[in-house]
Amino acid sequence: MTVVRVALPVPLRQHFDYLIASDQPCQIGCRVLVPFGNRQLVGIIWQLAPDDGFDASKLKTVLQLLDTTPVLPPLLCQLLSFAAEYYHYPLGEVLISALPALLREGRNLTDYQPKAYRLTTAGLQLNSTALKRSAKQSALWQALQSHQLTESVLLQQHSRATLKQLLDKQLAEELIVPPVPFTPPLKPATGLKLTSNQALAVTAVDQACGRFERLLLEGVTGSGKTEVYLQSIAGLLNQQQQVLVIVPEIGLTPQTLARFQARFDVPVLCWHSALSDSERLHCWLQASTGAAAIIIGTRSALFLPFYRLGLIIIDEEHDQSLKQQDGFRYHARDLAIKRAALQHCPILLGSATPSLESLHNALNKRFIHLPLPDRAAGQALPVFELVDLKQQVLQFGLASQTLAQIKKQLGLGLQVMLFLNRRGFAPALSCQECGWLTECHRCSAFTTYHKQSRQLVCHHCGASKAVPRQCGNCGSTQLKPLGQGTEQLEENLQQLFADVPITRLDRDSTRRKGALHQALDDIHQSGARLIVGTQMLAKGHHFPNVSLVVIVDVDGALYSSDFRAPEQLAQLLTQVAGRAGRGSSGGKVLLQTHYPEHVLLQDIINNGYASFARSALKEREQTRLPPFQHLALFRAEAHQSELCQQWLQQLADCSRQISGLQLLGPIPAPLERRAGKYRWQLQLYSPARPQLHTALDNLLQQLHSWPLSRKVKWQLDVDPTDLT
Numbered sequence: 001m002t003v004v005r006v007a008l009p010v011p012l013r014q015h016f017d018y019l020i021a022s023d024q025p026c027q028i029g030c031r032v033l034v035p036f037g038n039r040q041l042v043g044i045i046w047q048l049a050p051d052d053g054f055d056a057s058k059l060k061t062v063l064q065l066l067d068t069t070p071v072l073p074p075l076l077c078q079l080l081s082f083a084a085e086y087y088h089y090p091l092g093e094v095l096i097s098a099l100p101a102l103l104r105e106g107r108n109l110t111d112y113q114p115k116a117y118r119l120t121t122a123g124l125q126l127n128s129t130a131l132k133r134s135a136k137q138s139a140l141w142q143a144l145q146s147h148q149l150t151e152s153v154l155l156q157q158h159s160r161a162t163l164k165q166l167l168d169k170q171l172a173e174e175l176i177v178p179p180v181p182f183t184p185p186l187k188p189a190t191g192l193k194l195t196s197n198q199a200l201a202v203t204a205v206d207q208a209c210g211r212f213e214r215l216l217l218e219g220v221t222g223s224g225k226t227e228v229y230l231q232s233i234a235g236l237l238n239q240q241q242q243v244l245v246i247v248p249e250i251g252l253t254p255q256t257l258a259r260f261q262a263r264f265d266v267p268v269l270c271w272h273s274a275l276s277d278s279e280r281l282h283c284w285l286q287a288s289t290g291a292a293a294i295i296i297g298t299r300s301a302l303f304l305p306f307y308r309l310g311l312i313i314i315d316e317e318h319d320q321s322l323k324q325q326d327g328f329r330y331h332a333r334d335l336a337i338k339r340a341a342l343q344h345c346p347i348l349l350g351s352a353t354p355s356l357e358s359l360h361n362a363l364n365k366r367f368i369h370l371p372l373p374d375r376a377a378g379q380a381l382p383v384f385e386l387v388d389l390k391q392q393v394l395q396f397g398l399a400s401q402t403l404a405q406i407k408k409q410l411g412l413g414l415q416v417m418l419f420l421n422r423r424g425f426a427p428a429l430s431c432q433e434c435g436w437l438t439e440c441h442r443c444s445a446f447t448t449y450h451k452q453s454r455q456l457v458c459h460h461c462g463a464s465k466a467v468p469r470q471c472g473n474c475g476s477t478q479l480k481p482l483g484q485g486t487e488q489l490e491e492n493l494q495q496l497f498a499d500v501p502i503t504r505l506d507r508d509s510t511r512r513k514g515a516l517h518q519a520l521d522d523i524h525q526s527g528a529r530l531i532v533g534t535q536m537l538a539k540g541h542h543f544p545n546v547s548l549v550v551i552v553d554v555d556g557a558l559y560s561s562d563f564r565a566p567e568q569l570a571q572l573l574t575q576v577a578g579r580a581g582r583g584s585s586g587g588k589v590l591l592q593t594h595y596p597e598h599v600l601l602q603d604i605i606n607n608g609y610a611s612f613a614r615s616a617l618k619e620r621e622q623t624r625l626p627p628f629q630h631l632a633l634f635r636a637e638a639h640q641s642e643l644c645q646q647w648l649q650q651l652a653d654c655s656r657q658i659s660g661l662q663l664l665g666p667i668p669a670p671l672e673r674r675a676g677k678y679r680w681q682l683q684l685y686s687p688a689r690p691q692l693h694t695a696l697d698n699l700l701q702q703l704h705s706w707p708l709s710r711k712v713k714w715q716l717d718v719d720p721t722d723l724t
C-alpha cells in the first residue's frame with residue numbers, strides 16, 4: 001500500500017490522505033472515489049506518497065481509481081492551484097468545479113469516448129450462410145467485412161439492437177478510437193480586405209504567437225474586431241494550434257459560431273451552460289484530444305484541457321458576466337491571462353469599451369495596445385442627442401420628439417431599437433389611495449409586476465406570488481402599475497404603432513428554448529421593425545438595419561454609490577448606442593433623461609467612451625481606487641443584522657493590526673436584506689497585491705476559530721466587480 005493526498009470538494013482548506021494499492025497507476029490529476037464520513041466523494045489526487053503528517057494506521061483506503069491518465073493535466077493543475085490561492089477558495093472545490101458534471105459524478109471517461117466496431121476472429125471466420133435468418137445482422141456483418149466502422153457511421157445504416165446482437169454473439173468487438181487532432185484547413189480562408197488599423201492588429205497578434213503576450217484591441221463599435229480575430233486565427237490553424245474564444249453571453253455563441261464556421265473549414269465547437277451534460281463532455285474530449293480546432297464558450301471554457309492551445313481571445317473583455325458571482329468567484333479574463341502565461345501563448349482582449357483595469361495596463365505598456373478608432377466600412381459612429389424630459393408631457397414614457405423620430409425611421413423602412421434596462425411590466429404595483437407599494441417580504445426591494453404571468457416577482461431572491469386583489473395596507477382595490485418595464489413598453493408601442501411588428505428581447509421573453517434564436521432571426525430578417533429590450537440587446541449584435549436607438553430611461557443609474565457605476569453605465573450606453581447605424585443608413589441615439597446636464601452624460605455624448613475612460617482613470621488614481629489599489633471584500637449575511645456587524649467588526653479589528661491595509665466598513669450592503677438575510681460588508685484596500693494576499697491568509701486563519709464565524713454566512717470576494 002502507498003499513500004495519496006487527495007483534494008476533495010469540501011469547504012475545508014486542507015487535503016486528505018488515503019491508502020491505495022502500490023501497483024495502481026496513480027498520477028497527480030487523476031480522479032479517485034474515496035470514503036468521506038458516511039459519504040463517498042470523487043476527489044483529485046494532488047500528491048503521491050507524501051512523507052509528512054499522516055498516521056498510516058488510521059487511513060482509509062481509496063475505493064476506486066477512476067482514471068489512468070489525469071483528467072486535469074499538469075498545466076491545468078497549476079492554473080487551478082494558482083486560482084485557489086488567489087481567490088482564497090478551497091482547492092478541492094476549485095479543482096472539481098473545473099470538470100464537466102459527468103466527470104464530477106465519477107463517470108467512466110471511456111464510456112463517452114468515440115467508439116468503433118470490427119469483426120472478431122470468430123466473426124471473420126464465420127460462414128456467410130450462418131446469419132441468413134437475420135437479414136439485419138447479416139447486413140451489418142457484411143458491412144464490417146472490409147474495415148471497422150465508427151459508431152456514428154455505423155448507426156447511420158444499422159440499429160443499436162443489431163449491433164448488440166453481434167457483440168453478444170462475440171462476432172464483433174468494440175474499440176476506442178484513438179484521438180486525432182484536427183487537420184489544418186485545406187482551402188485558405190478568404191477574409192475581407194483589412195483596414196490599415198486592422199492589419200496592424202493582425203500583424204501584432206501574428207508576431208506574438210508562440211510566446212506569452214497580452215494585447216488589448218480597443219475598437220469602437222462596428223470597427224471589425226471580429227474580422228481581426230478571424231484573420232489572427234488563420235495562421236495558427238495552419239500550424240494545427242487550437243484557439244479559445246471566450247464570449248460573455250450564451251446568446252452570443254450562435255452568431256459567433258456561425259461566423260467562425262463560415263470562415264474556416266475546421267471543427268468549431270460551442271461551450272456553455274445550455275448544453276446537456278453529455279454534449280459538454282463531448283466538447284471537453286474534443287478539446288483534450290485536439291479534435292476541436294476552435295472552441296467558442298462562456299467563462300468556464302477557460303478550464304478546458306486543450307491539447308495544443310495557441311491563442312486565447314476574450315471578446316467584450318469589459319463584460320461583467322466574465323466574473324463568477326457566487327461560490328468560486330473568479331474573473332475569467334484574469335485567469336485566462338494566467339493561463340496564457342502558463343501556456344506560453346498570446347491572449348487578445350477585445351472591446352469597444354475596455355475595462356479601466358485593462359486600459360490602465362495598455363496605457364502603461366504592460367499590454368500591447370491596438371486601437372481601432374473608426375468603423376470598418378467607413379460608417380460614421382452614431383450621433384447622440386439628449387432629450388430633456390423635464391416639463392414634457394410624455395406618452396408611455398416617450399417624449400413627443402422621440403415619437404416623431406421613431407415614426408420617421410419606420411417610414412423609411414428602417415428598424416428602431418428601444419432600450420430599457422428593466423424587465424417585467426412595472427417595477428412595482430402601487431395603491432392609488434394610500435400609496436402602499438408591493439415589496440418583497442424577504443428583501444429590501446420592491447417586487448416587479450409581470451402582467452403576462454400575473455405574478456409579482458422579486459428580481460433579487462426570485463420569490464414570486466400571485467398579484468393581490470387588494471392593497472396590503474388599506475384594503476383598496478385600486479392597485480396600479482408604477483413605472484414601466486420592457487413588457488409594458490412593448491404593449492404600449494403596440495398601441496401606438498398598431499401595424500408594426502415588434503420583438504422583445506429580455507430574459508423573460510427568451511426563457512423558452514429556441515425563443516432567443518427566433519427573436520434574433522426576426523430582427524435579422526427585418527420581420528421585426530421595433531425592437532424592445534434590456535442589456536441583452538447591447539452585447540455584440542450586428543443589426544445593420546437599425547438606424548435609431550432610443551435609450552428610454554437612464555436616470556436611475558446616474559446616482560449610485562458604487563465606484564464602478566459610472567464606468568458600467570458609460571460602457572452600457574456606448575454599447576447600446578453602437579447598435580445604431582451599422583449598415584449603410586447612418587445612426588442616431590436618443591437619450592431620454594431628466595438630467596441632461598449630468599457630467600457623465602455630457603462626457604459620453606461629446607467626447608465618447610475613450611475620453612471618458614481616460615479621465616475616469618485619472619479620478620481613480622486621485623481617489624486611490626482600483627486599479628490603483630487592490631480591493632478585497634468580505635460579505636456577511638445573517639438573519640440578525642447585529643451578528644453581521646459584530647463579525648465584520650471583529651475582522652476589522654484584526655485587519656487594523658496588519659499594516660498597509662485601508663478599511664471601509666463594516667457598512668450595510670446597498671441591498672440591505674436579501675432572501676430574509678441582512679447583509680453587511682467590509683472593504684479592504686491595499687497598494688500592493690502580495691501584501692493584500694498575505695493579510696487575507698492571515699485573517700482567514702484567525703477567523704476559522706471564531707464562534708461568530710459559524711453564525712454568519714460569510715464570503716470573501718477578491719477583485720469584486722459588484723458591490724451591491
Ligand SMILES: Nc1ncnc2c1ncn2[C@@H]1O[C@H](COP(=O)(O)OP(=O)(O)OP(=O)(O)O)[C@@H](O)[C@H]1O
Binds near residue numbers: 192351539540541
Ligand atoms: N475590413 C473591412 N472592410 C469592410 N467591412 C468590414 C471590415 N471589417 C469588418 N467589416 C464589417 O463591419 C461590420 C462590423 O464588424 P464587427 O461585427 O466585427 O464589429 P465589432 O468591432 O466586433 O463590433 P461590436 O464591438 O460593436 O460588436 C461587419 O459587417 C463586418 O463584416
Ligand SMILES: [Zn+2]
Binds near residue numbers: 441443675
Ligand atoms: Zn426578494
